[in-house]
Amino acid sequence: MGGDAGAKSAKARPRYEARREAILTAAAEALAQEGLAGFTLASVAKRMDLHPVSLTYYFKRKEELVSACLLHGADRFDAMLDEAQGAGAPPERLAAFVRAYFEVQRRIALGEEPPLAPLDEVRTLWRASGDPVDLRYQEVRQRIADLLVGEDRPAPAAWRQRLLSRLILQQLASSDSWLADYALADYPRVAERVAEVMIFGLAAPGQRWPQDLVLTAPESTDSEMVRERFLIEATDLINREGWTGASVDRISARLKVTKGSFYHHHADKDELIGACFDRSFAILESALARARTAETGWRRLFLATAPLAVSQAHDGRGRILRRYALRLARPELRGAVEQRMRQTASALAGLICDGVSDGTLRPVDPTIAAHMLLAMINSALMLDRVPELTPEITLYGYVRPAIRGVFSVR
Known part of the structure; x- marks a missing residue:
């Protein structure tokens, strides 16, 4: 009897995993299109032509499903980083990571992979330190920072690593808003151009960093x-x-x-x-x-x-x-x-x-390059978790690498 039950359980496990994977795919699509505000178990079930109660066998609450979806996305970033890690010197590793990211986007556009869950929802849902999703994405960002370190490029200070990895990740994620303007055949060229801006920046050699930054808030009557x-x-x-x-x-x-x-x-x-x-x-x-x-x-x-x-x-x-x-x-x-x-x-x-x-x-x-700079501006709000953050650190640790390249900051 026990053997029969074990055999049945073993046979049922692949079906369970396949259905769970299908739910995560539908959830990623719902999050990408509707955001957390419009996300419900019912909306995911509708995409799968299921009754919402069926989903509760796998995920009791929508927060649990969103969490699983985001963690699944972190695993996919790990696979891209695994591919990039053996590419050679830091600039080559970064370029390989960018290529891997846009190859995933190409497969997503072809329907061969589900969309990546929006990174913005990590912040929206999990604000307390120590949350598993937040910790998991900290690991991803650290791995991105590690790509930038080599024999002739020592690891920068921890706060610089956090800023650089956030910048890279946000500039890649922001491509969701403009990548559809390009044909699938152009995705490798897009990856090359993105990596070029990340590595070398935009300023021509010899251009001095301006010292007279003036902040002006909008005026109101x-x-x-x-x-x-x-x-x-x-x-x-x-x-x-x-x-x-x-x-x-x-x-x-x-x-x-x-x-x-x-x-x-x-x-x-x-x-x-x-x-x-x-x-x-x-x-x-x-x-x-x-x-x-x-x-x-x-x-x-x-x-x-x-x-x-x-x-x-x-x-x-x-x-x-x-x-x-x-x-x-x-x-x-x-x-x-x-x-x-x-x-x-x-x-x-x-x-x-x-x-x-x-x-x-x-x-x-x-x-x-314009889209990448707008992503830098748009994501600067998310820097408030960096304890050492001052306007000067934001300027030199986040803005400067976006304009002069991530390897311009030591």
Whole structure:
């Protein structure tokens, strides 16, 4: 009897693992398309044509399923890093990791692999130190940092390693928002161009690092002060805690005003997120306008990006809504926001072209480089877990390697 039961259990195990893998695939697709705000066990079950109760045999709660999905994604990053580890010197290892990442993206586009779970949800769900998902991604980031170390390249300080690995991972993950503009046959070329910017940066040889960074927060008129404060607080809450964390009650409590003040300016939360995006684009466009007055392309690029990135990490008034919040927007708003995002990337790419033309920037793919710089700006908010973080550290440890290459910082 015991032998028969054991045999049945052994036969059932592969079926269990296959179904669990299928659930993780459907969950990754749901997270990639809908974000955590729209993610439910029911939405995953619908993708599989199952009753939601069937999923609870494998995952009791949606948080458990999201956790498993993210941990599965970390395992896939480990496989890419395994492939890159034996590639030779640090620059070759980094280039191999980038190639492996875009090969995975190619297979995802072909339907041969499920999407990678959005990295932004690691922050949204797990904020306490010691969480298994957070610890697992710390291991992934450390392995990325280890790629940069060799006999002639000693390991940088721990805080520099954390910043460099976050930058690399975020710049790769942000390609989800623009990679569809390229044909699958171009993915290897995209990987080559991304790795080139990471390794060598954008500044041409001989360009000095500017010393006169000026942070300027957006100004508000007295009549717009309450509305502006609502948008600042809403942007901060959405960035840090997702859509569900940015409740009208919480925003009002932080500002010590009534909910009526919110509804005086915004009909609902959908209108609020649209207003937050409008304000974010105004900040980006203002930075680009100031940068265009500089005398060289290198100087323009620096002024268009460095102040914005430092502001994301340290100045709440100048923070923009992070791109992942687009998953929270209603479909008609999403299209308009995506168009403005492409326009912003094109404007930044134009500044890069100016620098290539006048010789102050290296010849790079301006569109890809622009997307990578916007990813650096967008992800700077996530640096608040670095204990040593100061504006100077953000500038030299995060912005500088994005502009001058990750090996420019020792």
